[in-house]
Amino acid sequence: MTDTEVSYVDSPARPLVELTGGPPPGAAELESREIGAWFGDRLVLEGVSLRMPAKEVTALIGPSGCGKSTFLRILNRMHELVPSASLTGEVLLDGKDIYADGTRPQQVRLRIGMVFQKPNPFPAMSIRDNVLAGLKLAGVKCGDKDALVEQSLERAGLWREVRDRLSSPGGALSGGQQQRLCIARSLAVQPNVLLMDEPCSALDPTSTRRIEQTIAEIGHEVTIVIVTHNMQQAQRVSDHCAFFLAAENEPGRVIEHGPTDTIFNAPSDERTHDYVNGRFG
Numbered sequence: 001m002t003d004t005e006v007s008y009v010d011s012p013a014r015p016l017v018e019l020t021g022g023p024p025p026g027a028a029e030l031e032s033r034e035i036g037a038w039f040g041d042r043l044v045l046e047g048v049s050l051r052m053p054a055k056e057v058t059a060l061i062g063p064s065g066c067g068k069s070t071f072l073r074i075l076n077r078m079h080e081l082v083p084s085a086s087l088t089g090e091v092l093l094d095g096k097d098i099y100a101d102g103t104r105p106q107q108v109r110l111r112i113g114m115v116f117q118k119p120n121p122f123p124a125m126s127i128r129d130n131v132l133a134g135l136k137l138a139g140v141k142c143g144d145k146d147a148l149v150e151q152s153l154e155r156a157g158l159w160r161e162v163r164d165r166l167s168s169p170g171g172a173l174s175g176g177q178q179q180r181l182c183i184a185r186s187l188a189v190q191p192n193v194l195l196m197d198e199p200c201s202a203l204d205p206t207s208t209r210r211i212e213q214t215i216a217e218i219g220h221e222v223t224i225v226i227v228t229h230n231m232q233q234a235q236r237v238s239d240h241c242a243f244f245l246a247a248e249n250e251p252g253r254v255i256e257h258g259p260t261d262t263i264f265n266a267p268s269d270e271r272t273h274d275y276v277n278g279r280f281g
């Protein structure tokens with residue numbers, strides 16, 4: 001097997017441990033319509049309309065500063081946490097606008113989880129409690145926490161490595177294990193969508209491959225949207241790709257989107273072709 005070939009094992013669909021007060025079951029489709037985003041009076045994204053199908057992996061690619069992370073944060077209402085930030089347009093989760101009046105951001109973030117660039121477990125908290133931390137914060141109840149901890153760690157590809165030390169602190173794990181712990185924490189609330197913002201950029205190649213394997217395993221259970229600078233990673237893990245670009249002093253826009261194979265092997269826009277072939281960015 002070469003460096004770029006990874007063998008992924010399809011995990012059989014398993015019924016999820018029952019939660020009370022969690023998201024509705026199953027993966028959901030996300031769709032943005034004509035998203036525009038500002039920081040203060042600076043327009044950083046314009047006209048972003050993108051469908052991110054349920055149970056599939058969508059990769060957001062493009063040079064630094066073109067608005068990929070901003071777009072990702074708009075998808076679970078984290079953009080509004082920046083005081084100067086504003087936006088226009090709609091984000092539909094299974095057809096319902098997550099910005100509609102009366103929709104609570106916390107409820108949206110329960111359904112649309114997020115994993116960040118740098119692993120951020122609670123370092124002094126046990127591995128077990130780290131997995132359950134999101135549940136506690138959201139007031140979601142589970143009758144069989146042991147089963148939920150095992151299932152979440154298993155889905156994140158970490159169970160075998162930590163099953164004998166669940167009471168050890170999360171901070172004692174390696175960087176790659178910490179990132180999988182964060183994925184397990186996100187999966188424990190059984191979100192409908194998982195957003196990942198360059199989840200492997202702080203990790204070594206072996207840990208990166210392990211996370212990619214995890215993405216392949218959960219990508220048919222939960223909708224995934226991932227920002228990555230690594231073109232090989234985008235090709236390996238995603239079903240769809242959206243290429244973002246911001247011309248000088250212009251907001252970022254989606255230049256082209258479609259099946260990953262088409263974006264990499266037969267793009268319709270020359271700028272996409274040049275970017276995926278490493279000619280800029």
Ligand SMILES: Nc1ncnc2c1ncn2[C@@H]1O[C@H](COP(=O)(O)OP(=O)(O)OP(=O)(O)O)[C@@H](O)[C@H]1O
Pocket residue numbers: 039044062063064065066067068069070071082
């Ligand atoms: N909190 C903020 N306040 C002001 N401007 C911001 C803020 N966050 C991002 N920006 C600006 O918005 C634009 C888009 O940034 P964003 O981080 O979304 O791009 P990106 O494509 O994710 O970049 P990278 O690949 O480097 O992470 C940039 O010009 C950036 O400087």
